[in-house]
Amino acid sequence: MRVFLFIDMKSINLAIQKSGRLNNHSLDLLNNCGIKIDNEKDQLKVTSTNFPVQVFFLRNSDIPKYINDGVVDIAMIGENTLIEKDLDIRILKKLGFSKCKVSIAIPNNKKFNSLKDLHNLKIATSYPNTLRKFLNSQNIKANIHVINGSVEIAPNIGLSDAICDIVSSGSTLYKNNLKEVFVLHESQAVLAINNSLNKFKKELINRFLFRVNSVLKARESKYILLNAPNNKIDVISKILPVLKSPTVLPLNKEGWSSLHSVINENAFWDVIDKIKDAGAEDILVCPIEKMVL
Numbered sequence: 197m198r199v200f201l202f203i204d205m206k207s208i209n210l211a212i213q214k215s216g217r218l219n220n221h222s223l224d225l226l227n228n229c230g231i232k233i234d235n236e237k238d239q240l241k242v243t244s245t246n247f248p249v250q251v252f253f254l255r256n257s258d259i260p261k262y263i264n265d266g267v268v269d270i271a272m273i274g275e276n277t278l279i280e281k282d283l284d285i286r287i288l289k290k291l292g293f294s295k296c297k298v299s300i301a302i303p304n305n306k307k308f309n310s311l312k313d314l315h316n317l318k319i320a321t322s323y324p325n326t327l328r329k330f331l332n333s334q335n336i337k338a339n340i341h342v343i344n345g346s347v348e349i350a351p352n353i354g355l356s357d358a359i360c361d362i363v364s365s366g367s368t369l370y371k372n373n374l375k376e377v378f379v380l381h382e383s384q385a386v387l388a389i390n391n392s393l394n395k396f397k398k399e400l401i402n403r404f405l406f407r408v409n410s411v412l413k414a415r416e417s418k419y420i421l422l423n424a425p426n427n428k429i430d431v432i433s434k435i436l437p438v439l440k441s442p443t444v445l446p447l448n449k450e451g452w453s454s455l456h457s458v459i460n461e462n463a464f465w466d467v468i469d470k471i472k473d474a475g476a477e478d479i480l481v482c483p484i485e486k487m488v489l
Contacts, residue, residue: 206248206396207243207248207249207250208248208249208250208269208270208400208401208404209249209250209252209267209268209269209270210249210250210251210270210271211251211252211253211254211262211263211270211271211272212251212252212254212271212272212273213253213254213256213259213273214254214255214256216256217294218256218272218294218385221272221291221293221294221385222272222385225291225293225411226251228485229404229408229410229411230246231244231246231247231249232244232245233251235251238253239253240253240254247404248400249400252268256274256277257281259271259277260281260285261283263283263388263389263390264283264285266390266392268390269389269393269397269401270288270387270388270389270401271387271388271389272386272387272388273385273386274294274362274383274384274386275287275290275383275384275385275386276296276298276323276326276362276381276383278386278388279298279381279383280323281325284391285388285390285391286388286391287386287389288386288405289387289405289409290385290386291384291387291408291412292385292415292416294384294385295382295383295384296363296364296382296384297362297363297364297376297380297381297382298323298360298361298363298379298380298381298383299360299363299376299377299378299379299380300319300358300359300376300377300378300380301348301358301359301360301361301363301374301375301376302357302358302359302374302375302377303351303352303374304374304375311334311336311378314331314336314358315336315337315338316337316338316339317338317339317358318339318341318358319338319339319340319341319357319358319359320341320342320343320347320350320351320355320358320359320360321340321342321343321347321359321360322343322344322345322347323361324342326360326380327340327360327380330380341355341356343355347360347361348368348369348371348372348374349372351372351374352372360380362383363376387408389401409489410486410487410488410489411487413487413489414484414486416461417458417459417460417461417487418459418460418461418464418481418484419458419481419482419483419484420436420456420457420458420467420479420480420481421454421479421480421482422455422471422476422477422478422479423447423452423455423476423478424452424453424455424474424477425451426451426452427451428474428475428476429444429453429455431474431475432471432476433455435467435470435471435474436455436457436459436467436471437459437460437467442455442456443456458484458487464481
């Protein structure tokens with residue numbers, strides 16, 4: 197049965213996965229961007245009540261085709277799916293969530309010394325194009341067995357000698373007595389965009405991207421407040437990786453000031469140790485909801 201999508205040319209047509217972890221993360225991002233989506237009835241298409249965007253809930257494997265054909269303008273999709281479909285689709289931004297790897301795994305009781313051990317093996321996968329390109333690049337001849345779903349059980353039922361599948365935590369491999377032996381590529385959720393958008397659509401997407409960037413920047417940043425003697429302000433200010441310069445406010449206690457700044461979460465503990473050694477006291481760290489630069 198063919199599904200017909202009726203498109204509103206006055207809004208962005210955004211596709212997300214209809215269910216699963218990527219669906220949850222995508223809806224969470226939209227919510228944090230202040231875009232209200234109500235899909236309690238599990239509809240195929242939902243229009244936002246406060247932003248010019250229509251959200252299409254589609255099968256993950258179908259989304260690249262819809263982008264390429266211009267049915268949807270933009271999508272939140274796994275990078276691994278785009279690589280597998282290999283269509284003329286541009287990645288606008290990496291989103292930093294739903295991270296995984298496309299890896300080759302074999303049974304725990306099998307030895308693996310190098311990629312040459314894959315010669316003449318039967319490899320089950322849901323990513324035949326990705327696997328075939330990799331094997332060809334390594335001059336490896338193997339038999340590819342295409343499976344849609346539950347790839348990890350294939351070696352246990354004698355269907356294959358190895359698998360090529362997405363790996364997140366590795367728990368699925370562990371439960372099926374498999375071990376990861378080679379990573380083809382790493383993946384995460386991305387914003388993928390159609391290459392033939394008109395000026396109006398591009399302007400709407402820029403507005404949308406501005407919100408996305410603000411939310412993602414806030415997620416990786418912390419707001420820090422601290423007290424310090426006035427004679428230590430210059431030293432501490434040089435340590436803080438500030439946007440422009442820290443905000444300095446005098447305290448009621450003579451000779452002391454309060455410094456306010458933003459630091460990257462990845463550098464958080466290193467910065468805290470350094471500013472403490474430099475004389476900072478009463479350090480308070482707060483999450484940031486949005487960050488508009």
